[in-house]
Amino acid sequence: MSLQAKKRADYLPPAFTINDVKMDVQLHPTCTRVTSEYQVERMGNHGHALTLDGDNLTLREVCIDGQPYTDYEQTDSSLVICNVADDFSLKLVTEIDPEHNQALEGLYLSAGTYCTQCEAEGFRRITYYLDRPDVLARFEVTLHGDKQHYPTLLANGNPIARGDHDDGTHWVTWQDPHPKPAYLFALVAGDFDLLEDSYTTTSGKPVKLELYVDKGKRDQGVFALESLKRAMKWDEDTFGLEYDLDIYMIVAVDFFNMGAMENKGLNIFNSKFVLADQDSATDEDFFNVESVIAHEYFHNWTGNRVTCRDWFQLSLKEGLTVFRDQQFSADMTSPLSNRIKHVRVMREHQFAEDASAMSHPIRPEEVIEMNNFYTVTVYDKGAEVIRMFHTLLGPEKFREGMDEYFRRHDGQAVTCDDFVAAMQSVTDLNLGHFALWYSQSGTPVIEVTTSYDPQTRRMDITFSQHTAPTADQKDKASLFMPVAFDCIDSAGNHYTDDDGQVRDGMFILDTAAKTLHFSDVPEPLIPVVLGNFSAPAKVENSLSAEQLLAVFQYANDTFNRWDALQSLYDWCIHQYELENQAAVDATIWQGLEQVITRESHNHELLGECLVIPSFETLCQSRQLVEVAALNTARSQFCRDFAQRLHGPLETLFKTLETGPYQYTQTAINARRCRNVVLNHLACAGDADKLLNQQFEQADNMTDSLGALKAAQGHSPSVFESLMSRFEQRWNHDPLVLDKWFGLHATTERTDILSQLSLLQQHPRFAKGNPNRVRAVIGSFAFFNTAGFHAPDGSGYQFVTDYLLKLDAVNPQVAARIVTPLTQWHNFAPDYQLLMKAQLERIANHKGLSGDLYEKVSKSLA
Numbered sequence: 084m085s086l087q088a089k090k091r092a093d094y095l096p097p098a099f100t101i102n103d104v105k106m107d108v109q110l111h112p113t114c115t116r117v118t119s120e121y122q123v124e125r126m127g128n129h130g131h132a133l134t135l136d137g138d139n140l141t142l143r144e145v146c147i148d149g150q151p152y153t154d155y156e157q158t159d160s161s162l163v164i165c166n167v168a169d170d171f172s173l174k175l176v177t178e179i180d181p182e183h184n185q186a187l188e189g190l191y192l193s194a195g196t197y198c199t200q201c202e203a204e205g206f207r208r209i210t211y212y213l214d215r216p217d218v219l220a221r222f223e224v225t226l227h228g229d230k231q232h233y234p235t236l237l238a239n240g241n242p243i244a245r246g247d248h249d250d251g252t253h254w255v256t257w258q259d260p261h262p263k264p265a266y267l268f269a270l271v272a273g274d275f276d277l278l279e280d281s282y283t284t285t286s287g288k289p290v291k292l293e294l295y296v297d298k299g300k301r302d303q304g305v306f307a308l309e310s311l312k313r314a315m316k317w318d319e320d321t322f323g324l325e326y327d328l329d330i331y332m333i334v335a336v337d338f339f340n341m342g343a344m345e346n347k348g349l350n351i352f353n354s355k356f357v358l359a360d361q362d363s364a365t366d367e368d369f370f371n372v373e374s375v376i377a378h379e380y381f382h383n384w385t386g387n388r389v390t391c392r393d394w395f396q397l398s399l400k401e402g403l404t405v406f407r408d409q410q411f412s413a414d415m416t417s418p419l420s421n422r423i424k425h426v427r428v429m430r431e432h433q434f435a436e437d438a439s440a441m442s443h444p445i446r447p448e449e450v451i452e453m454n455n456f457y458t459v460t461v462y463d464k465g466a467e468v469i470r471m472f473h474t475l476l477g478p479e480k481f482r483e484g485m486d487e488y489f490r491r492h493d494g495q496a497v498t499c500d501d502f503v504a505a506m507q508s509v510t511d512l513n514l515g516h517f518a519l520w521y522s523q524s525g526t527p528v529i530e531v532t533t534s535y536d537p538q539t540r541r542m543d544i545t546f547s548q549h550t551a552p553t554a555d556q557k558d559k560a561s562l563f564m565p566v567a568f569d570c571i572d573s574a575g576n577h578y579t580d581d582d583g584q585v586r587d588g589m590f591i592l593d594t595a596a597k598t599l600h601f602s603d604v605p606e607p608l609i610p611v612v613l614g615n616f617s618a619p620a621k622v623e624n625s626l627s628a629e630q631l632l633a634v635f636q637y638a639n640d641t642f643n644r645w646d647a648l649q650s651l652y653d654w655c656i657h658q659y660e661l662e663n664q665a666a667v668d669a670t671i672w673q674g675l676e677q678v679i680t681r682e683s684h685n686h687e688l689l690g691e692c693l694v695i696p697s698f699e700t701l702c703q704s705r706q707l708v709e710v711a712a713l714n715t716a717r718s719q720f721c722r723d724f725a726q727r728l729h730g731p732l733e734t735l736f737k738t739l740e741t742g743p744y745q746y747t748q749t750a751i752n753a754r755r756c757r758n759v760v761l762n763h764l765a766c767a768g769d770a771d772k773l774l775n776q777q778f779e780q781a782d783n784m785t786d787s788l789g790a791l792k793a794a795q796g797h798s799p800s801v802f803e804s805l806m807s808r809f810e811q812r813w814n815h816d817p818l819v820l821d822k823w824f825g826l827h828a829t830t831e832r833t834d835i836l837s838q839l840s841l842l843q844q845h846p847r848f849a850k851g852n853p854n855r856v857r858a859v860i861g862s863f864a865f866f867n868t869a870g871f872h873a874p875d876g877s878g879y880q881f882v883t884d885y886l887l888k889l890d891a892v893n894p895q896v897a898a899r900i901v902t903p904l905t906q907w908h909n910f911a912p913d914y915q916l917l918m919k920a921q922l923e924r925i926a927n928h929k930g931l932s933g934d935l936y937e938k939v940s941k942s943l944a
């Protein structure tokens with residue numbers, strides 16, 4: 084483990100490259116033998132030794148051009164082979180221990196199935212290699228394994244030969260014709276149920292589709308396979324991109340650190356993002372399956388055909404692929420709820436990351452442990468940056484730019500600058516300034532100020548932008564932002580600015596400030612800013628409650644309408660924090676009542692608009708948060724909301740009979756709205772009958788879980804009884820049981836820590852399984868506000884105790900769960916002290932992983 088930071092600026096091209104790889108893998112739980120043969124070529128004129136990366140390997144043999152070779156040195160993390168020729172073949176034999184690989188990087192056993200995870204730097208745990216994304220080689224891989232236990236042997240590409248050995252083992256050889264970096268390598272060996280299908284591309288090429296799931300789970304794989312076909316078609320229609328191998332395989336495994344992995348032709352998935360059926364999966368689970376299936380499929384072009392030159396360029400593939408999967412999901416489901424979902428992620432998680440010591444640009448400058456940079460900044464803010472290209476260029480030009488990007492770079496490992504250059508080549512717009520989004524971290528704030536002169540009937544609206552210094556970067560410059568803009572009066576009339584700076588509902592903010600002028604206006608106008616969240620920024624636009632209700636009623640952009648209510652709720656909660664509840668007066672409650680009655684037919688909009696902003700979102704518009712006070716204010720507001728609006732909510736609920744389960748957008752919207760309303764009714768009290776009834780009658784997981792969630796905060800006895808029935812029913816299904824674990828872990832109760840201990844003793848809890856750990860410890864740390872932030876520091880201490888144990892097993896997951904502790908800056912001093920004390924404990928822990936070290940040391944710096 085190296086604690087030395089690597090810098091983007093220090094990039095050097097590889098001294099050698101490897102063009103062809105042959106691997107022979109003899110699978111064994113504790114001693115898998117890997118024989119690799121490389122065709123190595125010196126790059127340029129130099130006399131350096133060949134340095135290969137390696138981690139936790141036992142080296143057995145080194146041969147060059149067929150002869151045993153001894154002129155090499157080994158370190159903890161490398162094999163240095165001295166005095167080599169310019170072109171030669173290198174053969175290495177290494178041994179590894181998959182059974183004891185609990186970090187789940189490299190080759191490991193997932194509940195008896197062999198699988199691999201090589202991104203970012205896991206291939207070096209399989210064999211010594213030039214483990215960097217700019218070394219692209221053709222791979223041929225032969226796997227040998229016990230035929231009875233591992234009837235299925237898979238690797239990237241196409242199978243070209245297979246056979247049996249005499250000793251009960253068999254072998255299969257796979258060849259991948261596309262040169263690829265080692266992080267896209269994969270192998271799988273196991274005994275599965277197989278779902279088979281086929282797809283014919285627009286140009287008439289047939290592709291075999293194979294989905295491998297645990298025995299007995301066949302039916303739960305159908306939706307994933309259908310999603311795959313939809314994604315393949317969408318990418319052809321939208322970007323003209325076809326699949327490029329004869330076979331596309333997906334394998335679902337139970338032990339996986341992340342969501343899924345786009346290995347060439349052989350995706351490996353966390354089973355959570357494959358398995359789904361009406362009984363066991365919520366609408367949200369179905370949505371996630373479809374979007375992750377699409378995400379990994381889209382990587383075949385944005386990531387695999389065109390890959391990253393180095394890991395600092397990660398957003399090149401991830402930001403772009405997230406944008407592509409978001410567009411796909413919007414087309415498959417609904418643009419509005421998708422946009423809101425992604426904006427929530429930005430506001431709850433990305434803004435918080437940018438305000439913490441882990442703040443980094445979408446293209447980071449400095450990295451100790453690459454696994455720490457699979458972040459909401461690189462992924463989601465990265466996608467927002469791609470979305471701004473799309474907004475600025477328009478869909479046609481964006482497509483031209485993408486075509487040009489593939490024309491220039493197919494088969495190459497490139498940089499974010501290369502992407503910008505391809506986009507630049509199709510537009511007259513100068514993207515030089517825009518490109519600052521790649522190097523500047525932090526969340527810009529757009530402040531909106533107005534001045535109105537009743538005499539001249541003139542109105543000026545000024546937008547000024549400011550990005551506060553972040554932990555990694557003191558000086559900030561003005562960014563280039565597309566700002567979607569609308570301007571209304573209190574009666575809903577729309578206005579245009581005098582100078583025509585606003586075109587097609589948008590203007591560019593590329594300086595510290597910009598003013599729009601309006602003449603002949605009868606009253607102060609209401610600026611409606613950042614429609615569809617056109618830039619990843621915060622807006623400070625101090626509108627009154629009345630004005631916000633007018634925005635909801637009249638604005639053109641539906642996202643703005645939703646956002647106006649979010650701002651209104653935030654303002655109301657702030658009044659409660661100030662103990663000024665009276666400010667939330669009858670006109671506001673009447674306004675909200677009208678929202679419900681006027682939009683009662685629009686289940687999608689109401690399903691979003693009736694959600695009160697989360698504690699995490701509220702934190703982003705506050706500083707030095709007094710956790711208990713804010714949490715209490717939020718709960719009091721929720722209760723008043725539920726009681727004051729009880730009549731219209733109840734009426735609405737009655738109209739929301741959803742009928743037998745169907746996964747259609749109309750039915751999804753209705754279920755969502757119904758469950759949001761049920762939660763309010765439970766909050767108002769006296770809803771036990773409704774809760775029991777919904778749980779009893781539910782023919783699908785969305786409604787069962789809706790009843791449980793509504794009971795959770797508002798009706799402890801109903802919650803307890805429904806939870807125990809739920810456990811009995813689902814004890815056999817670990818993915819469903821994770822929902823149960825998560826609900827327990829997020830329940831705000833005084834004895835939560837002993838509850839968490841009980842959960843860890845549950846026969847289905849397994850500390851080696853990331854899904855279980857995230858469901859219990861992750862849910863608590865991220866979402867149990869009162870428990871995690873207990874004023875005596877016990878929540879922080881509990882999480883820390885756990886992380887110190889987990890770090891020795893799975894540092895990657897430990898480093899993710901530490902995130903809420905590293906965000907101490909935004910809390911009041913008493914909380915800060917307690918959080919920092921625990922971070923110090925982690926920092927002083929002997930044998931700490933590089934993963935935790937990087938996040939904790941930055942956070943304490």
Ligand code: 0A1
Binds near residue numbers: 203342343
């Ligand atoms: N590239 C994958 C995500 C992924 C990243 C790292 C992993 O292990 C450290 C695993 C998966 C994706 O974006 O889907």
Ligand code: ZN
Binds near residue numbers: 378382400401404
């Ligand atoms: Zn990805």
